[in-house]
Amino acid sequence: MKFSTRAIHAGQQADSQTGATIIPLHLSSTFTQDEIGVHKGYDYSRSGNPTRSALELCLASLEEGAHGLAFASGLAAVMAVFSLLKPGDHVVAGEDIYGGTYRLLEKVLGPQGIFATYADAREVWAIEKAMRKETRIVWIETPTNPLLHLADIAAIAATCLARGVLLAVDNTFATPYAQQPLKLGADIVVHSTTKYINGHSDVVGGAVVINDDYLSKTMRFYQNAAGAVPSPFDCWLTLRGVKTLAARMIQHQGNALAIAEILQQHPLVESVSYPGLKDHPQHELALRQMDSFGGMVSFRLRGGREEANRFFKALQVFSFAESLGGVESLACYPAAMTHGSMPRGERERRGITDSTVRLSVGIEDKEDLINDLSQALATAATTRRVQRKG
Numbered sequence: 084m085k086f087s088t089r090a091i092h093a094g095q096q097a098d099s100q101t102g103a104t105i106i107p108l109h110l111s112s113t114f115t116q117d118e119i120g121v122h123k124g125y126d127y128s129r130s131g132n133p134t135r136s137a138l139e140l141c142l143a144s145l146e147e148g149a150h151g152l153a154f155a156s157g158l159a160a161v162m163a164v165f166s167l168l169k170p171g172d173h174v175v176a177g178e179d180i181y182g183g184t185y186r187l188l189e190k191v192l193g194p195q196g197i198f199a200t201y202a203d204a205r206e207v208w209a210i211e212k213a214m215r216k217e218t219r220i221v222w223i224e225t226p227t228n229p230l231l232h233l234a235d236i237a238a239i240a241a242t243c244l245a246r247g248v249l250l251a252v253d254n255t256f257a258t259p260y261a262q263q264p265l266k267l268g269a270d271i272v273v274h275s276t277t278k279y280i281n282g283h284s285d286v287v288g289g290a291v292v293i294n295d296d297y298l299s300k301t302m303r304f305y306q307n308a309a310g311a312v313p314s315p316f317d318c319w320l321t322l323r324g325v326k327t328l329a330a331r332m333i334q335h336q337g338n339a340l341a342i343a344e345i346l347q348q349h350p351l352v353e354s355v356s357y358p359g360l361k362d363h364p365q366h367e368l369a370l371r372q373m374d375s376f377g378g379m380v381s382f383r384l385r386g387g388r389e390e391a392n393r394f395f396k397a398l399q400v401f402s403f404a405e406s407l408g409g410v411e412s413l414a415c416y417p418a419a420m421t422h423g424s425m426p427r428g429e430r431e432r433r434g435i436t437d438s439t440v441r442l443s444v445g446i447e448d449k450e451d452l453i454n455d456l457s458q459a460l461a462t463a464a465t466t467r468r469v470q471r472k473g
């Protein structure tokens with residue numbers, strides 16, 4: 084079956100007892116057993132829950148993987164992957180990774196003797212160069228946050244395979260609608276389901292999808308042993324959200340492309356980054372490995388923090404907020420928000436300046452979004468002229 088059908092039906096047959104068409108919300112923490120050692124597949128909801136199983140089957144199907152595991156947050160899912168490591172093991176991670184993943188590597192895993200080196204994942208040779216004999220996992224995101232740089236998943240997967248290193252791809256920005264890393268050779272896919280997969284900004288959750296049975300067993304053991312599982316209600320909401328993922332992504336991408344093209348023409352905009360733009364430096368790679376370019380756009384304003392602040396304050400449809408992937412449009416200021424904890428020099432070296440703005444383009448009416456951005460840019464620009472005269 085095709086993606087949009089699987090998003091609605093995978094793992095979600097009608098309930099065998101009642102015929103309920105929608106997966107029931109099983110809040111029960113425990114399950115009555117038939118006799119010693121005999122039950123219907125569930126005994127305790129940390130170890131397994133029918134609503135969670137439905138979500139796990141659905142996500143595995145969307146990523147075209149054999150096994151799905153749901154977690155209480157995206158970072159709990161990231162941690163489940165790193166739980167495969169022992170002290171002395173080494174990770175090569177993309178330079179532009181989610182700040183929370185960086186923090187987990189540096190502040191939690193580092194002190195436990197698991198070390199990471201960061202490399203520019205746009206270049207396969209840079210990843211290769213960072214590898215050591217202790218390297219066990221290569222960790223990448225593509226597109227990255229907030230600059231929307233891409234990494235060549237198939238090429239990096241080939242390098243990892245040759246060295247017996249696992250490749251994990253955080254597919255949160257792209258979603259399985261736009262990109263299926265397992266098909267390109269990755270071993271592990273990770274999601275913050277908080278973002279596009281749930282899509283309605285009302286659940287924090289995460290997931291891991293894998294093909295390998297041994298890895299799946301190991302991580303399933305960890306999921307139960309460490310216990311960072313999502314609540315049945317969060318699973319239920321996420322299942323409801325993911326049903327419309329394909330429909331939402333079509334609208335996200337249509338709006339994002341239109342906005343990226345209009346921003347490119349705007350006198351107050353210095354540059355725009357969106358993988359769907361012909362002049363994105365890796366547009367050719369985007370065409371090769373992505374089926375859609377997603378809903379994230381970043382751009383650089385002419386001006387700095389002041390202009391950016393006036394722009395954010397003038398927005399009326401876009402909310403000035405962190406996070407992404409919901410139906411509503413959000414604008415964020417990476418220098419003070421997502422990357423606020425990164426030292427200025429380090430941040431600017433990566434290209435995240437005081438004029439960088441990130442948009443999570445929602446699925447509202449395209450014209451309303453364009454008008455909102457235009458009036459906010461005009462306000463930022465006019466105020467600047469007025470102030471200069473004064």
Ligand SMILES: *Cc1c(COP(=O)(O)O)cnc(C)c1O
Binds near residue numbers: 224256275278289
């Ligand atoms: C948000 C995010 C995470 C962390 O997910 P949480 O659900 O907030 O724990 C990880 N990776 C990426 C790319 C994200 O955007």
